[in-house]
Each structure stands twice: as structure tokens, then as C-alpha cells.
Amino acid sequence: MDWLQLFFLHPVSLYQGAAFPFALLFNYLCIMDSFSTHARYLFLLAGGGALALAAMGSFALLVLIPALWATVLICWLHPRDVHRWAFFFQMSWQTLCHLGLHYTEYYLQERPSMRFCITLSSLMLLTQRVTSLSLDICEGKVKAASRGIRERSSLSEHLCKALPYFSYLLFFPALLGGPLCSFQRFQARVQGSSYLCPRRLVWALSWRGLQIVGLECLKVVLRKVVSAGAGLTDCWQLQCVRVMWFTAGLFKLTYYSCWILDDALLQAAGFGPGFGQSPGEEGYIPDADIWTLETTHRISLFTRKWNQSTARWLRRLVFQQGGAWPLLQTFAFSAWWHGLHPGQVFGFLCWALMVEADYLIHTFASMFIRSWPMQLLYRMLAWAHTQLIIAYIMLAVQARSLSSLWLLCNSYNSVFPVVYCILLFLLGKRKHTFN
Numbered sequence: 235m236d237w238l239q240l241f242f243l244h245p246v247s248l249y250q251g252a253a254f255p256f257a258l259l260f261n262y263l264c265i266m267d268s269f270s271t272h273a274r275y276l277f278l279l280a281g282g283g284a285l286a287l288a289a290m291g292s293f294a295l296l297v298l299i300p301a302l303w304a305t306v307l308i309c310w311l312h313p314r315d316v317h318r319w320a321f322f323f324q325m326s327w328q329t330l331c332h333l334g335l336h337y338t339e340y341y342l343q344e345r346p347s348m349r350f351c352i353t354l355s356s357l358m359l360l361t362q363r364v365t366s367l368s369l370d371i372c373e374g375k376v377k378a379a380s381r382g383i384r385e386r387s388s389l390s391e392h393l394c395k396a397l398p399y400f401s402y403l404l405f406f407p408a409l410l411g412g413p414l415c416s417f418q419r420f421q422a423r424v425q426g427s428s429y430l431c432p433r434r435l436v437w438a439l440s441w442r443g444l445q446i447v448g449l450e451c452l453k454v455v456l457r458k459v460v461s462a463g464a465g466l467t468d469c470w471q472l473q474c475v476r477v478m479w480f481t482a483g484l485f486k487l488t489y490y491s492c493w494i495l496d497d498a499l500l501q502a503a504g505f506g507p508g509f510g511q512s513p514g515e516e517g518y519i520p521d522a523d524i525w526t527l528e529t530t531h532r533i534s535l536f537t538r539k540w541n542q543s544t545a546r547w548l549r550r551l552v553f554q555q556g557g558a559w560p561l562l563q564t565f566a567f568s569a570w571w572h573g574l575h576p577g578q579v580f581g582f583l584c585w586a587l588m589v590e591a592d593y594l595i596h597t598f599a600s601m602f603i604r605s606w607p608m609q610l611l612y613r614m615l616a617w618a619h620t621q622l623i624i625a626y627i628m629l630a631v632q633a634r635s636l637s638s639l640w641l642l643c644n645s646y647n648s649v650f651p652v653v654y655c656i657l658l659f660l661l662g663k664r665k666h667t668f669n
Contacts, residue, residue: 245348246355246410247492249289250499256281257407257503261435264504274424275397281406286356289410293353297360300327301403304364308371309396313378317368324364325570328357332573339634356410358571362547363403367417369550376417398424407503411496413521413543415505423505435501442498449491456484466629466641474645475622482625485632486527493522493541519543531616533592536624537585562586577633580643584651585627591658592620598661622650 260277263269269277286294300323307320331354338346370376402420460480463469469477497520500506507518523539530536538545552564565586572578596616603612626647633639642648 246289246352247495249285250410250495253281253285253406253499254502257499261502261504271425272394272397275401278405278424279397279401282404282409285406285409286404289349290353290356291349293349296331296353297356298404300324300357300364301360301400304403305396305400308367308378308399313371316378317365317372320364320368324361328361329570331357335573352410354573359408359411360403361571362414362544363408365551366414366547367399367402370417407500407505411492412500413497413519414547415500419505419518438501438506439498442494442501445494446491449487449494453484453487453491456480456487460484466645469645471646474647478625478629478645478647479622482628485628490522490524493520497521519546529617531613531620532596533588533620533623536620537589561590575634576636577630577639580639581627581630584630587658588623588627588651588654591654594661595654595657619650619653622647623654626651
């Protein structure tokens, strides 16, 4: 495996950049009040369709069909049944598409089409929006169209009632990336009349542009460092730790850059901070909190801050639904949602164990480490260990074959998660004494 291969992130960024003029145009027309509400929904929907065709080609049908079917379910089922059926259909459809990728990669031993990879990425984001909307309907946060669409009315009236849902599932600023935007925020933005002042918008976009340029420059430097050294196939003992650290750093920089670009696109269209927050709804949270991610000494905090909107969605969809072992269920579902590649199954289950160990270790440390010099030393060691474990998990998740995963597991890097597993076993026996 080529550890420098960043899959489909760069092509997605190119298409996201191409969508910027249309996002700014939408924002401008809304500020000028040149659009009716239905025209705004149609503009966002048409932009989503055009972007899907440009980025995915004929594979766009794999996104358009479940979006259309989810809209039908939302409009015709009773609110209490919407989430169950929408979740079942969406995850079944997505799983079948991921199985197609498995068939291409593992059975045919062929490189998958880049457009198909982009389609899978968009399909995963569509799953977020479908399940988020269906949960909102079940919980009464969103009024279901099914209450009024069964009444006798013309076809045009039925389509008008379904338009907001279909537009939300396919609106172009969030089609290929970006933080999860709730339907309440989306609807409030489209129907609203007050928007961010142009000067503040220009400053926000300029700042994000500078961040992206800085991250891309760091990527160029780090790529040269990684390319000049040995890989996991020919590294020697502790040298493998250096390879893992820098390779994971390259992956993280790529994700940070993409997340900031996605956030900027939503901001350009007017779906950023300050728009559409309803009472009781959490405010807009970008996916990239780089400072916290790079400075925290706790794996649990890193987990909550890594891709924040997805972490919040997983917490609501799985973790808060009750049942035994909610943490393990959440990470197992995350592996399913990502596609169930061997590295993903291993990486996410390892991540779950590391988070569980993190809670016990830091609880134990807070009871017995009192002096500030020891606390400072502990934080430094915990930070280094946290970053190394995250690097290990990241490379495991990115592994696309069992041979690549075996190279990682058979290296000195496995020492770091093994230490946490041992501490989890030892401290788990004493959990009742400091719970």
C-alpha cells in the first residue's frame, strides 16, 4: 500500500472549489431578496444535481435514488415510523454500494473508479442528513409532511410540500462535504431574511483561505520528509514510530484542509455560524478544531473533537439510544458506516478500547497525582502517547488490505495501544474503588 495515497480527498476539494461561485451567487441573490422561497429550494437542488453529475457522472444515480426514496418515505409514512424505515433503507443501500467497492478491490483486484469513491463519500453524508431529519421528525422537532400530503390536492401541491426535504438532502454546499447541517437550520436559512454582512463574510472566507494555504504548505514539507525516509515495509524498530507519526500527520493535514474548505463553502452560501439556530438546538460547530486536536492529552476529548458534527451525529444516533455497551456499539456502527474494510473494523474497535482506557487512566491519575510538576510531566507523557495512539488508529483505518494492516500491527508501533490495553485490564479491576 502507498501510505501517501489520500484516496478521493483532493478531487472532492477541486469540485468544492468549483462550487464557490454558485454559493456566493446564492447568498447574494438572497441578500438582494431576488428569490422566492421555492426558487431558493430549487436553486440549491439544481446546484446539487449539477454538482453530482459533474463529480460522479453516471454514479450520481446511486445518490439521487436514495434521496428521492427517503423523501417519499418522509412524505407518506407516519412520523413514528419514518426513522426506522429511512434508516433501514439508507444503510442497506449504502452497504450494498460498499460491497461493490469490496468486490472491485478484493475480488477483482482492481483500482476503484475515482468517481465511485466520490459517490460513496457523498452517500455517507446523505445517510447523515436522512437519519438526522428522520430523528427530528420522530422527536417532533420537524413537522412531517405526511400529516398534510395525504389530503386531496393537486400534484403541484404535493411536490411543493416535498421540495424542502428533497432540496435539503441534495443541496450542493453539503453534497460532497461539510459539517452536518440540521433541517431546522437549513429551512431557517432558506426562509430567513437576515444574513451575515458582506464585510464579515469576506473576512471569514479570507481567514479560512489563509488557513488552507498554510496547511497545504505544511503538507508539501511533510510529504518531502515522508518520501525521503523509509516506509513501514522497510523501517527498522523505533524508526517505524517516526514513519507512523509523520505519515499520520500528513493524513491529518489533508483532513484539516478539506474540512476548512467545506466549512468555507457552507459559509459562502450562508449556512455558517449565526444562521438558523432554533431554541434548544446546538449552534453551528465546524468539523476542524485544530488547536484542541493537536494539544489535547486525552483520547476521549480528541474523539469528540475529531470531525465534530459526525461525532455528534453518532452520539445522537447510536450512543444515546441506550442498550448495553453504547461506546462499543457506536464505534462498531461507525466501522459499518465507513464500509467495513479490514483496517476500519480493527481501527474503530481499537479506538473504542482506547477511549474506555482513557477514562480509567485519567480518573486514576487525577486521584493520585497532586503536585503540579508531576501533573505537568504526566500531561506531557499523556499527550505524546495520545498522539501516537491516534496516529496508529489513523493508519489502521486507512489500511486497504490485510497485508498493510499486518505491517502496522507487526511494527514497534503496536506497543502504544498495547500499553493502554494492559492498563485497561488492570484498572478495570479497581474501577469500583474510584468510580
